[in-house]
Amino acid sequence: MALVLAVIGPGFITANVDNDAGGIAVYSVAGAQFGYSLLWVMIPITVALVIIQEMSSRMGAVTGKGLSDLIREEFGFRATFLLMAALFATNFFNIISEFAGVASSFELFGISKYIVVPVAAFIVWGIVVHGTYNSIEKVFLSASAFYVAYIVSGVLAHPDWRAAALSTVTRPESTGFRNYGYLSTVIALAGTTIAPWMQFYLQASIVEKGVTARQYNASRLDVIIGCLFAAIVAWFIVVACAATLHSVGKYDIETARDAALALRPLAGEYAYLLFAAGLFNASLFAACILPISTAYAVCEGLGLESGLDKRFHEAPAFYWLYTILIVCGAGLLLIPRFPLIRVMFLSQVANGVLLPFVLIFVLLLVNDRELMGKYINSKWYNVVAWTTVGVMIGLTVAMVIAQTRSDDKPKPSAAREDARRVSRVAPPGRFHVAAADMLC
Amino acid sequence: MSIVALSELLGASVRDATGTVRGRVREVAVTPEDHPTRIAFLIVRTAEGERILPPGQVKSCGPVVRADTDARAWDRYTASDGVLLLKRDLLDQQIIDVHGRKVVRVMDVEIDSTPLNSHLLLNVLSVDVGARGAVRRLAKGLVPAFTLRALLEKIPPRVIPWHFVDLLETDPARRVKLKIVYEGLSKLHPADIADIVEDLAPAEREAVFETIDEEVAAEALEELDPKVQVSIVESLDSDRAADIVEEMDPDAAADLLGDLTEARSDEILKEMQPEERQEVTQLLEFGEHTAAGRMTTEFLAVPETSVVDDAIDALKVFEGSREALATIYLTDGQRLTGAVPLVKIAVSSPAVQLSELSEPYIACAPDAPDDEVAALFDKYNLITLAVVDEHGRIAGIITADDVITMLRHN
Numbered sequence: 001m002a003l004v005l006a007v008i009g010p011g012f013i014t015a016n017v018d019n020d021a022g023g024i025a026v027y028s029v030a031g032a033q034f035g036y037s038l039l040w041v042m043i044p045i046t047v048a049l050v051i052i053q054e055m056s057s058r059m060g061a062v063t064g065k066g067l068s069d070l071i072r073e074e075f076g077f078r079a080t081f082l083l084m085a086a087l088f089a090t091n092f093f094n095i096i097s098e099f100a101g102v103a104s105s106f107e108l109f110g111i112s113k114y115i116v117v118p119v120a121a122f123i124v125w126g127i128v129v130h131g132t133y134n135s136i137e138k139v140f141l142s143a144s145a146f147y148v149a150y151i152v153s154g155v156l157a158h159p160d161w162r163a164a165a166l167s168t169v170t171r172p173e174s175t176g177f178r179n180y181g182y183l184s185t186v187i188a189l190a191g192t193t194i195a196p197w198m199q200f201y202l203q204a205s206i207v208e209k210g211v212t213a214r215q216y217n218a219s220r221l222d223v224i225i226g227c228l229f230a231a232i233v234a235w236f237i238v239v240a241c242a243a244t245l246h247s248v249g250k251y252d253i254e255t256a257r258d259a260a261l262a263l264r265p266l267a268g269e270y271a272y273l274l275f276a277a278g279l280f281n282a283s284l285f286a287a288c289i290l291p292i293s294t295a296y297a298v299c300e301g302l303g304l305e306s307g308l309d310k311r312f313h314e315a316p317a318f319y320w321l322y323t324i325l326i327v328c329g330a331g332l333l334l335i336p337r338f339p340l341i342r343v344m345f346l347s348q349v350a351n352g353v354l355l356p357f358v359l360i361f362v363l364l365l366v367n368d369r370e371l372m373g374k375y376i377n378s379k380w381y382n383v384v385a386w387t388t389v390g391v392m393i394g395l396t397v398a399m400v401i402a403q404t405r406s407d408d409k410p411k412p413s414a415a416r417e418d419a420r421r422v423s424r425v426a427p428p429g430r431f432h433v434a435a436a437d438m439l440c
Numbered sequence: 441m442s443i444v445a446l447s448e449l450l451g452a453s454v455r456d457a458t459g460t461v462r463g464r465v466r467e468v469a470v471t472p473e474d475h476p477t478r479i480a481f482l483i484v485r486t487a488e489g490e491r492i493l494p495p496g497q498v499k500s501c502g503p504v505v506r507a508d509t510d511a512r513a514w515d516r517y518t519a520s521d522g523v524l525l526l527k528r529d530l531l532d533q534q535i536i537d538v539h540g541r542k543v544v545r546v547m548d549v550e551i552d553s554t555p556l557n558s559h560l561l562l563n564v565l566s567v568d569v570g571a572r573g574a575v576r577r578l579a580k581g582l583v584p585a586f587t588l589r590a591l592l593e594k595i596p597p598r599v600i601p602w603h604f605v606d607l608l609e610t611d612p613a614r615r616v617k618l619k620i621v622y623e624g625l626s627k628l629h630p631a632d633i634a635d636i637v638e639d640l641a642p643a644e645r646e647a648v649f650e651t652i653d654e655e656v657a658a659e660a661l662e663e664l665d666p667k668v669q670v671s672i673v674e675s676l677d678s679d680r681a682a683d684i685v686e687e688m689d690p691d692a693a694a695d696l697l698g699d700l701t702e703a704r705s706d707e708i709l710k711e712m713q714p715e716e717r718q719e720v721t722q723l724l725e726f727g728e729h730t731a732a733g734r735m736t737t738e739f740l741a742v743p744e745t746s747v748v749d750d751a752i753d754a755l756k757v758f759e760g761s762r763e764a765l766a767t768i769y770l771t772d773g774q775r776l777t778g779a780v781p782l783v784k785i786a787v788s789s790p791a792v793q794l795s796e797l798s799e800p801y802i803a804c805a806p807d808a809p810d811d812e813v814a815a816l817f818d819k820y821n822l823i824t825l826a827v828v829d830e831h832g833r834i835a836g837i838i839t840a841d842d843v844i845t846m847l848r849h850n
Contacts, residue, residue, distance in 0.1 A: 063641060064642040072545065077577045080532075081578060212671060
């Protein structure tokens with residue numbers, strides 16, 4: 001345990017932030033709709049996550065430079081500019097959805113978003129502006145610990161442990177894949193696992209922590225432990241929803257908020273509270289990390305002054321980007337009748353479009369011998385990595401296409417059940433809240 | 441004379457004496473061994489392979505480069521270590537802006553083109569780090585050339601003259617061939633050097649600390665965060681590390697060595713001069729958070745019978761830090777007996793006995809903890825504090841700058 005505590009850091013934080021409001025929604029839906037039968041997905045997505053995260057953290061440790069720096073140095077200004085513009089836009093949408101997650105978690109406690117969102121924005125701004133790397137890492141690591149809430153609520157749900165364990169390790173039945181809903185949920189699970197910002201954030205934090213190639217083994221362990229913990233949390237969310245909602249035939253949840261509300265009568269008040277608190281923690285956590293990591297990545301890639309140790313007039317672009325992301329990201333949510341569903345859908349599409357480019361850049365850079373020396377991927381690692389990246393890209397693109405299609409045209413009644421997560425329009429009164437947790 | 445941007449030149453079509461397009465410019469090369477700023481040749485990618493085109497064969501350059509020789513006469517290009525390739529080594533890379541005292545990324549390179557006997561003389565003039573270079577590169581090929589030029593004129597330039605540029609090169613052999621010595625950087629204040637170094641990647645930090653003068657390196661190292669100090673010293677070979685550590689203040693050196701692994705710190709100590717080694721080893725034995733761990737053993741103590749003139753002579757040969765000179769300590773040969781502020785010496789006549797100028801001194805024990813040291817500084821408004829052992833002998837002094845660092849870290 002002491003060893004674990006000594007090595008956990010950036011890798012652990014990144015993997016956990018990945019279980020944000022959108023991720024929790026997908027896991028809940030997967031559990032409620034398909035019970036334990038989708039648990040097998042957890043193992044392959046954990047492997048994929050470890051492989052991709054490991055490359056980013058290795059690159060940070062060996063080169064001592066951020067991903068956007070390396071892309072700039074190796075692929076030139078124009079490619080970097082386009083990529084950074086896309087990253088900014090994508091992360092802006094992601095930030096809106098994280099603030100929406102914060103808002104919806106508090107609405108579970110009956111507190112208005114008009115109070116919660118500004119307070120959350122202020123906390124996000126304060127933590128980062130007044131912290132140093134070490135103090136922020138501690139805050140973030142403590143926030144990661146709160147994910148235990150989901151494990152506890154999973155236990156409180158009294159699942160059938162044997163069935164859950166078995167379906168985690170058995171090969172899925174091929175008939176399942178013929179079901180559109182089953183397939184699209186598999187795709188959604190994979191799609192929420194890896195987001196473009198993670199590669200930038202992880203590599204930058206490894207650099208900022210001052211990890212060198214010599215200490216890299218500890219960082220690799222950090223990545224692996226982080227991904228395992230994140231996967232266990234995800235597993236318990238699926239299990240909690242499977243044991244309660246699915247077993248009583250309550251399949252029709254569409255958001256993490258729905259899951260929390262549905263858990264209340266079935267698993268008890270504590271499970272409900274833990275679920276809601278977990279959602280708040282996850283969303284705020286991601287909302288803290290995204291704006292600052294975006295501002296750093298963009299400024300470094302474009303060669304603009306950046307850093308919290310600089311004053312406003314020394315690094316204006318950096319502070320403007322950071323401020324715009326937080327103020328606009330939170331502010332837009334407060335506009336009545338803001339088209340949140342559209343925006344969150346766009347955020348998912350943007351992530352999906354950007355991801356292939358980022359992953360391919362990562363693979364090209366990590367295999368550049370001039371840059372990485374003896375730390376390039378081994379031949380076999382490359383086979384696995386390219387395959388993983390290929391599959392991830394395929395699934396993400398598939399998800400985007402599936403969402404675009406289900407978003408564009410009304411489904412026939414048989415398919416509507418499966419596609420409703422993305423196509424249903426909530427009644428006006430619940431519009432924002434439902435949208436906040438939309439699968440995205 | 442006129443100015444050509446590197447980004448305009450790259451990809452420009454090259455016509456030979458016959459006026460036929462023979463290829464495109466792929467790189468622009470400087471050989472610092474021959475001349476620090478002169479463009480030695482353009483590398484042209486032709487259908488037959490990569491060819492060298494020296495400016496002495498170029499009539500005009502810009503979006504089109506015209507040579508006055510036949511393409512068949514152009515030499516084949518072979519890669520060499522001593523060649524600075526402007527696109528690969530400079531464009532989009534980080535450099536040190538010595539004048540602005542920071543690390544910046546190169547957006548474009550401005551090349552001065554002067555006609556000479558119907559040929560061109562091309563020299564690197566400055567690097568562009570601002571919006572003008574950015575717009576030029578983004579718009580290149582998308583906006584008609586004259587529109588772009590008009591647009592660029594409106595953007596205020598942000599350029600760094602070439603002689604204020606220090607390149608970052610992590611390969612030591614190449615650094616020698618390219619004559620990169622960090623001359624400009626070495627002249628900066630150590631605190632500025634430290635700020636610049638913190639913005640660099642580990643390999644580049646190592647490059648800087650391998651190259652610059654030991655004394656400058658030592659002072660800059662003291663200004664860095666302890667974690668960064670450790671990672672730099674670990675990356676240097678122990679010989680070079682010892683040279684730098686010797687030049688550091690003994691207390692800073694002891695703190696640094698204390699943070700290293702024992703094996704590494706022993707290696708460095710072994711390489712050091714006996715005298716410096718002894719001082720540092722003594723300090724290493726004390727806890728880092730005690731007065732003895734904070735103190736420096738380089739201070740000025742003279743016999744109490746000395747006169748002002750003797751003190752001034754001692755000042756002249758003193759090699760320790762300037763902060764330590766704020767107070768001159770008096771001893772009876774063994775025990776500490778008094779302290780004279782530097783100001784009093786400056787305003788007294790040469791023959792006055794130092795004991796007449798002496799003030800009651802404030803001292804603490806070697807094992808006094810940090811907070812006690814800070815409290816003494818606060819209470820007595822000290823600039824230096826003597827650390828006195830159980831026999832009343834002065835073992836070292838703590839200076840106010842050490843206390844400020846200590847308070848900021850705690």
